[in-house]
Structures are given as C-alpha cells and as structure tokens.
Amino acid sequence: MENKRSSFSNTLGFVLAAAGSAVGLGNLWRFPYLAAKYGGGIFILVYLILAVTLGFTLMITEIAIGRRTGLSAINAFQKLDKRFGIIGYLACAASFIITPYYCVIGGWVVKYLITFLTGNVVAAAEEEYYNGFITGSAEPILWFGVFVLFTAVVVMIGVEKGIERASCVLMPVLIVLTVAIALYCVTRPGAMEGVKYYLLPDFSRFSATTVLAAMGQLFYSMSLAMGTMITYGSYMKKEDNLEKSVRQIELFDTALAILAGFMIVPSVFVFSGGNEEALGKGPSLMFVTMPKVFENMKFGSIIGTVFFLLVLFAALTSSISLMETNVSIVCDKWGWSRKRTTALTTVYVLIMGAVISLGYGSLNFIRILGMGLLDFFDFISNSILMPVIGILTCISIGFFIKPQVVYDEVEINGEFKVKRFYTVMLKWIAPVCLILIVLFAVAEAAGWIQV
Numbered sequence: 519m520e521n522k523r524s525s526f527s528n529t530l531g532f533v534l535a536a537a538g539s540a541v542g543l544g545n546l547w548r549f550p551y552l553a554a555k556y557g558g559g560i561f562i563l564v565y566l567i568l569a570v571t572l573g574f575t576l577m578i579t580e581i582a583i584g585r586r587t588g589l590s591a592i593n594a595f596q597k598l599d600k601r602f603g604i605i606g607y608l609a610c611a612a613s614f615i616i617t618p619y620y621c622v623i624g625g626w627v628v629k630y631l632i633t634f635l636t637g638n639v640v641a642a643a644e645e646e647y648y649n650g651f652i653t654g655s656a657e658p659i660l661w662f663g664v665f666v667l668f669t670a671v672v673v674m675i676g677v678e679k680g681i682e683r684a685s686c687v688l689m690p691v692l693i694v695l696t697v698a699i700a701l702y703c704v705t706r707p708g709a710m711e712g713v714k715y716y717l718l719p720d721f722s723r724f725s726a727t728t729v730l731a732a733m734g735q736l737f738y739s740m741s742l743a744m745g746t747m748i749t750y751g752s753y754m755k756k757e758d759n760l761e762k763s764v765r766q767i768e769l770f771d772t773a774l775a776i777l778a779g780f781m782i783v784p785s786v787f788v789f790s791g792g793n794e795e796a797l798g799k800g801p802s803l804m805f806v807t808m809p810k811v812f813e814n815m816k817f818g819s820i821i822g823t824v825f826f827l828l829v830l831f832a833a834l835t836s837s838i839s840l841m842e843t844n845v846s847i848v849c850d851k852w853g854w855s856r857k858r859t860t861a862l863t864t865v866y867v868l869i870m871g872a873v874i875s876l877g878y879g880s881l882n883f884i885r886i887l888g889m890g891l892l893d894f895f896d897f898i899s900n901s902i903l904m905p906v907i908g909i910l911t912c913i914s915i916g917f918f919i920k921p922q923v924v925y926d927e928v929e930i931n932g933e934f935k936v937k938r939f940y941t942v943m944l945k946w947i948a949p950v951c952l953i954l955i956v957l958f959a960v961a962e963a964a965g966w967i968q969v
C-alpha cells in the first residue's frame with residue numbers, strides 16, 4: 519500500500535506553520551539591524567514593496583510547485599521536468615548546510631534564556647560573557663544539542679501532530695510577547711528618538727545597496743529558495759486558498775520583522791544615547807547589546823527573559839521547517855521512514871553543528887575565503903545557493919515548465935487575481951533582481967565593495 523502523504527489539517531494550520539518557518543532569527547535581529555543601517559523608513563518602504571512583488575512571486579511559485587506535485591524539492595522538480603531535478607538537489611544542499619549552523623545559534627539563544635531565567639543579567643551584559651561562551655567547547659555544544667533535540671522531536675512526531683501543533687501554540691504566543699515587549703520598549707523615556715530614527719526615512723542613505731540588502735533579507739526571511747516552501751506546500755490541502763494564504767504568510771513575516779525593530783532599535787537608542795555603533799552587525803546585537811539594554815531597563819530581567827523566550831520560539835519553528843525540508847526530501851527520494859530519516863538527519867546535524875560551533879573555539883584556525891566556519895556556510899547558502907536556486911526556479915517555471923502549472927494550482931481556489939503581474943515578475947523582473955544579488959554578494963566577499 520502506498521503511504522498517504524500527511525497534510526496540515528486546515529488553512530490556519532498551514533499558514534501558521536509556514537509563518538513559523540518564515541519568522542525566525544532573520545526577523546528578530548537581522549531586519550532591525552539592516553533597517554537602522556540603511557536609512558530607517560526608506561529601508562522599510564523598499565522592503566515592503568519587494569515583499570509584495572518579489573517575495574509574493576517566489577513564494578506562490580514554490581508553494582504551488584509543492585502542492586501540485588505533492589512532493590518535496592528534488593522529486594517535485596523531477597516530476598515537473600526531468601532536466602530540472604538539479605534545482606531540487608541544490609535546494610537540498612542549501613537546507614542541509616543551513617540547518618546545523620542555524621541550530622548552533624539556536625543553542626546560544628537557549629543559553630541566554632537560561633542565563634536570564636537564573637537571574638544572571640549582569641553577567642550576561644558583559645562582552646566577555648558572550649565571547650567566553652561561544653569560544654568554549656563543551657557548553658555551546660551542549661545547548662546546541664538541546665536545541666536540536668527539541669527540533670528533532672517535533673519533526674519526528676510528524677506534520678500534523680508535530681509541526682502544525684507546535685506552530686499553533688508557539689506562533690500566537692510569539693505575537694503576544696512581541697507586541698507586549700515592543701509596547702513596553704517604545705514607551706520608555708527617550709525611546710521616541712529611537713522610534714523616529716527607525717521610522718523616518720533618511721534619503722541620504724538610500725542607494726542601490728539598500729535595495730540589494732533588502733532583497734537578500736527578503737529571501738532569507740521568507741524561507742525562499744531552500745525547498746522549504748515547496749515541502750510545506752506539499753502538505754497543503756487542495757481546498758485551501760493559495761493566493762490568500764501567501765498574502766497572510768507575508769503579512770505575518772513582515773509585521774513581525776517591523777515589530778522586532780520596535781523592540782530593538784528604540785531600546786538600543788535609549789541605552790546608547792543615540793550612538794549608532796550600538797546597533798552593530800550580526801549576533802552581537804542580540805547577545806551583547808540587548809543584554810546591556812535589559813541590564814539598564816526597569817524590570818529588565820523579566821523583559822530579557824521574555825525576549826529570549828520569544829527568540830527561542832521563533833528560532834525553533836524555523837529550525838523545525840529546515841529539518842523537515844531535509845527529512846521530507848530524503849523520505850521522498852529514498853523512501854525511508856520518517857523516524858529513521860529524522861534520526862539520521864539529527865546525527866548529521868549534531869556532528870556538523872558541533873564542528874561549526876568549535877569553529878569559534880579550538881577550530882578557529884580553519885578559515886575559508888577569510889571567513890570562519892559559520893560565516894562561510896552562511897555565505898555559501900544565503901548569498902550564493904539561494905539566489906542561484908531562485909534564478910533557476912524562475913527561469914525553469916517561466917520558460918520551460920511554463921507558469922500554467924502555477925496558474926492551474928492557484929485557480930483551483932478561484933480567480934488568480936494578479937496573474938499578468940505575476941508572470942512578468944516571474945519571467946523577467948525576479949531573475950534580474952536575483953542575478954544582481956549574486957553579483958553583489960560576490961563583489962562584497964571579494965572586497966570590491968564595502969557594505
């Protein structure tokens with residue numbers, strides 16, 4: 519007897535699970551930092567325009583491919599056209615590369631949550647605390663392991679009972695906590711300056727790099743070009759409205775990114791007296807600057823604990839989707855059972871992640887293209903593989919497989935309202951934008967341009 523494919527039980531379950539995948543570390547620290555850096559309101563505006571054009575196009579395409587074929591990336595592309603199975607393999611590579619390092623950062627979040635829970639706010643606010651922790655050996659690997667096990671258990675349980683149920687609990691809590699902290703942060707004395715800085719457009723900072731940075735952020739944030747949305751689409755019921763669901767997922771993802779900015783930018787502003795350096799790049803914003811902010815805030819230890827709890831929830835629903843992407847590709851391709859595949863994937867993630875984690879400590883002599891291990895894997899997956907997969911997806915569907923497959927899928931639930939617009943985006947505008955992202959990433963890595 520053929521195995522019946524699992525599915526999300528209804529539209530809400532699907533939307534919450536897909537939004538759970540989309541809303542993650544990318545929304546919570548990367549978006550606020552980029553918005554602050556690239557001119558506040560103007561970055562947000564550019565991002566919003568890109569979300570409803572480019573983001574919409576890619577997301578509806580991927581979910582439609584998944585639902586149409588009922589398969590994950592490799593088999594889905596092969597089923598549509600034998601020649602394009604390669605796109606699925608690339609997506610598979612990307613998701614296998616991202617999962618371990620995403621979980622390493624997830625482990626850091628667990629550590630900070632525990633630190634805040636046990637009242638060590640003062641210690642956490644020290645720069646050395648962060649450096650001492652991530653350069654260690656056993657401790658970061660331990661918390662990483664805890665995070666991976668949480669993820670694996672949910673994936674092992676399955677689509678409806680595991681992923682859907684986890685998302686339906688975690689996502690509403692996440693929204694409530696984010697809104698509550700954002701409200702608390704913007705009402706602190708002096709926060710309005712930060713809100714202005716965050717929202718008012720600074721046109722002098724607008725440039726082509728603003729658009730390119732927004733585009734890169736968009737794809738990552740919406741979990742596109744990794745096979746994730748294809749996999750989730752394959753679990754979507756035919757009676758759920760595709761176009762509307764995509765709009766809802768996008769709204770969710772973008773709203774949470776903007777709200778995260780309200781939590782972070784004004785707080786950092788109050789704490790640093792308007793010194794923009796404090797909004798420094800990368801994980802240090804979340805793990806060094808934010809604890810300092812909480813240390814100086816009234817009720818900071820409580821707010822800090824809640825903050826890391828919500829970051830943990832966001833990271834978990836994303837890592838679940840990443841592991842699910844890997845697992846469903848292997849199950850579909852090689853016919854293995856979910857249990858066995860999840861167990862083996864977990865072993866792989868644990869080994870790779872441990873190596874990546876040690877990349878900050880005893881293995882920090884390993885440098886590839888001048889980057890440490892985590893940065894290198896991030897670069898390969900997000901800056902190279904992701905846009906390449908995006909380009910190939912647009913071209914293969916736009917010109918060879920033909921957009922009709924997407925139209926058909928969308929039209930199961932009524933009229934495809936923006937069909938013409940979608941087609942132009944898919945065939946022409948999206949590929950050009952994606953090519954620019956790759957060129958930009960390569961130029962940046964080679965040091966030709968400064969970002």
Ligand code: PHE
Nearest residue numbers: 540542543544545738739741
């Ligand atoms: N979208 C997630 C985030 O914003 C990351 C992610 C990328 C998850 C690709 C799944 C697939 O953090």
